[in-house]
Amino acid sequence: MKHELQAWTTSGLNMNSSEIPATFQVRYALRDELACPRCAGPVREVESGLECTACGVTYPVHDGIADFRCHRHDYYFNPVSRAEMEVLTRDAQFQPWEKTIHGFLERVGQNPEWFDDLVVDGRYAWKLFLRLPKNARVLDLGCGLGNLVKNIAPHAEHVDALDLTLERLKFARMRFQHTNLSERITLLAGGDGTYLPFPDNSFDCVTLSGVLEWVAADDKLWNRGSTRAETAKNAFLSFFDKRNPRLTQIRFLAEIRRILKPQGQLFVAIENRLSHCYFGGRRDHHSGLWFASLLPRFFANLYSILVKHQPYRTYTYSINGYRRLLRAAGFLQEEFYGLTPGYTQLAELISLQRRDRVWRPWKAHGVERLKRSRNFVPAYGIVAYPEAPRRPSLAEQLAASLEQQLGSGQGTACFTRFQVTDKNKGVISANVDGRPVVVKLPFNEAIGARAARNHRFLVEARQHESLRTYLPRAIGTGEILGIRYYAEERAAGHPLLDELDASNGMCWFDAATGFLEAVNPGPRQGKPEVLTAEMFQHQVSAPLERLACVADATLVEKIDGYLRRSLGGLSVRFGVVHGDFGASNVFVQGGAIVGVIDWDDSDLMGIPALDALNFVDSLHRGSNRHSSAAQVISRLARWDGLANEEKDFLEKSYRRCGIESSHHLAFVCLYWLRHVADQLDGDMIYNMLAINERMMAFKELLQIGHDG
DSSP, rough: SSSOOOBBOOOOSSGGGGGGGGSSSGGGGGGGOOOOOTTTTBBETTTEEEEEEETTOOOOEETEEEBBOOSSSSOOSSOOOHHHHHHHHHTTTTHHHHHHHHHHHHHHTTTTHHHHHOOOOOGGGGGGOOOOOOOOOOEEEETSSSSHHHHHHSOOOOOOOEEOHHHHHHHHHHHHHHOOSSSSSEEEOOOOSOOOOEETTTTTEEEEEEEETTOOGGGGGTTTOOOOHHHHHHHHHTTTEEEEEHHHHHHHHHHHHHEEEEEEEEEEEEEEETTTGGGTSSOOOOOOOOTTGOOOOHHHHHHHHHSSOOOOOOOBOOHHHHHHHHTTTTEEEEEEEEEEEOSSOOEEEEESSSSOOOOOOOOOOHHHHHHTTTTTTEEEEEEEEOOOOOOHHHHHHHHEEEEEHOOOSOOOOEEEEEEEESSSSEEEEHHHHHHHEEEEEEHHHHHHHHHHHHHHHHHEEETTTHHHHHHHOOOEEOOOOOOOOEEOOOOEEEEEEEETSSSSSSGHHHHHHHHHHHHHHHHHHOSOOOHHHHIIIIIIIIIHHHHHTSSSHHHHHHHHHHHHHHHHTTEOOEEEEEOSSTTTEEEETEEEEEOOOOTTTOEEOOTTTHHHHHHHHHHHHHOOOTTTTTHHHHHHOOOOGOOOHHHHHHHHHHHHTTTGGHHHHHHHHHHHHHHHHHHTTGGGGHHHHHHHHHHHHHHHHHHHHHHO
């Protein structure tokens, strides 16, 4: 969340070019793409920085970042102190980026909102609604710590990142040197001038994520009284005249309209004034006051002055209010999307268009329908245009690509649901020519590699008749302006996880056994093979190397030693392993397993018993969702504590792999090692709370082994 209009910086000025990565060297030939924030005149390079050729004002350069701030030169918004931020930014030059993120999150008490802001890529799934040309120039206005820029840069020719806090820009620059070396990104400091520091018609897209509501929150507009009474009077009067927050927002949006190309677009992520959450569920996000956004502005202003001793200036609007606001600023057309549970912690995007060629949202019922309605969704993603758009959105291009791959030539593609998983993956439910399809969109490279592995497995597995019943058919893959997608048939039935609260998980063991036998039929498994050094490297050492990036070295050594002692020289039958054979990936119907999805972690030379352990683990977690990982894994590891049905299920799997149940604890430890190592491909590598919980589970396992 950004608490002010924050913004702008050019990198590389007055620095030796050999000291700066090519991506961040100043683009001398493109000086005419900048303008003076005081008079909008052109700027030129001079010895002391950049000088406006019209009004003569010079703008300094700090550590390679041009400073276009006009009066808020000491502005600082950040949860980490200036001194600590300087240390983090300096150390980021010499250590893995994950360690820098860990340091930041440690200083903010592992706050989940800052975790989301720093590292989650799925929160920018809304980029599919943009209409970007292949050579797009994009401005992120209020870029903060740079995560949005990191995610939009691969789809644009050039991105400008602007913020009012210089220290955040320095941090963002270090991020880009770790994650965006192949993209062109310019950093600028500023945002408090009369003009944005760009000429007219500069951008194809401007993004405002959590910024618009804060542009009128400058306390210099009202906090100028010498006494408490005078300050209160100014706070009250700031509701009137040109200082009114709505008028301030209109002027700001009109300035953005100036720098957009005629076929450009503005994207705004912002809360809904009438969010269902505000009707007693939580305080207003920005003022911290109960029901403040629901009150008439005049009364909200009095309420805030009385309670918070400051005026109410962080205006959000209803869907119709945003439309009127944008029209007043010169935007002639808008598209609205619901973001739930918000533009942070984003889990689903809902099209709110009355008429949309591509989107046909599914209909919820009861209270859920009210929460998803266009009037009461928690937040909006708004795409606004200076004139009617002629270019297709990325989502429309995706639909056209699917139609070409799957349609009969006359069919059409429509999207019914767009969800974002906690693994940085978008999942679009679609119908193409009447055919139910799932489209998967990985939002970073690590998740992309896993999605590609799933697609390859589905293609190759169609050759095996025993698997065809259970696996969705892989349909196709493609790329839209750098966004890779994978399409497959929608699995029949529904996730087993949906039934675990209402049914006894034990009754699914026979069905799971049938599936595991179909994946690895007896004749194909052959004789047990000794776990050679090469196989030990694949099964144990490689996952341990991944774990060593985040775990205590002593603990990693203990895990390695225990598994070497327990598994060394053991003979095992190898086979196909799903890798995440859990209740959320197993689809059921009529008491039978009818499909298994997400083969991202599949292993063609794995130990099938690990899937059986995964299944037992997931059933227990699904039925006991408040248990910690250490509690669940400790229960799984204690053979005598398992139910008879669980023992029978695992015994069958162990026998098929040529393993004695006396090795149960060692294989639980191996399952947990591989499970955690696979999770580290996602955001969990940054989440020390989750990592520590999983490390505690390892300690439980080692303690059980020691006691045994």
